[in-house]
Amino acid sequence: MKKNIVLFVLFILPIVAYLFFASGINSFTKLPIITPKVADFGNWKSLKGEKVSLNNKITILGFSGTEILKNRGNFFNLNEKIYQQYHTFKDLQFVVICPLGTEKDADKVVTALGAFTDVSQWHFVFTSPQEISGYYKQLKLVGKLDENLGTPNVYIVDKVRNLRGRKKNKEYKEGYNTFHPADLSNEMLDDFRVILYEYRAALKKNHNATKEL
Numbered sequence: 001m002k003k004n005i006v007l008f009v010l011f012i013l014p015i016v017a018y019l020f021f022a023s024g025i026n027s028f029t030k031l032p033i034i035t036p037k038v039a040d041f042g043n044w045k046s047l048k049g050e051k052v053s054l055n056n057k058i059t060i061l062g063f064s065g066t067e068i069l070k071n072r073g074n075f076f077n078l079n080e081k082i083y084q085q086y087h088t089f090k091d092l093q094f095v096v097i098c099p100l101g102t103e104k105d106a107d108k109v110v111t112a113l114g115a116f117t118d119v120s121q122w123h124f125v126f127t128s129p130q131e132i133s134g135y136y137k138q139l140k141l142v143g144k145l146d147e148n149l150g151t152p153n154v155y156i157v158d159k160v161r162n163l164r165g166r167k168k169n170k171e172y173k174e175g176y177n178t179f180h181p182a183d184l185s186n187e188m189l190d191d192f193r194v195i196l197y198e199y200r201a202a203l204k205k206n207h208n209a210t211k212e213l
Helices: 002-022 072-086 105-116 129-138 181-205
Strands: 033-035 059-062 094-099 122-127 150-157
Touching: 059 072, 059 181, 072 094, 072 105, 072 129, 072 181, 094 105, 105 122, 122 129, 150 181
Parallel strands: 059 094, 094 122
Antiparallel strands: 059 150
């Protein structure tokens, strides 16, 4: 019996501890604010002609650029790794800012996603290249848009319009690369769960928990 206990302490317990602590860098912390109070969208319309707002929503924010169809695999990665697991939360939305003139391409992407996903929380909104550049600039990020006004990165914006991520130098993370599924499955999913935990904890503290989160 003592031999079994010794073997457990020496071999099994360290493995369990490692898996516990390795399950997520930010699992028990609050996700830092990278940029506070980012601007809400202008009077930009979605594919359905609706105005979309960042207020009171947890938003996964992206910038498609003009090469929407060429980069459609990025949307499918994000849809598979994050959206399909959490899109039933009413306080969550996925918003992609697109240049005017790309409506037909965006509609093709939404139609393709809709073949196997409820796309009600996907919102593609459209505005001028100048407004896209200006909006991205006020996010005050290290990364830049490419020459097509797009980026493979998506960003987490909380309900009060703070852009969230990781601020420590060695693990600085302002966005999550949709081109790499592993980035979404690991770092983004971990950070996204922290955001959800924050709001669930706040709702529970206020005795106002709902099924929205």
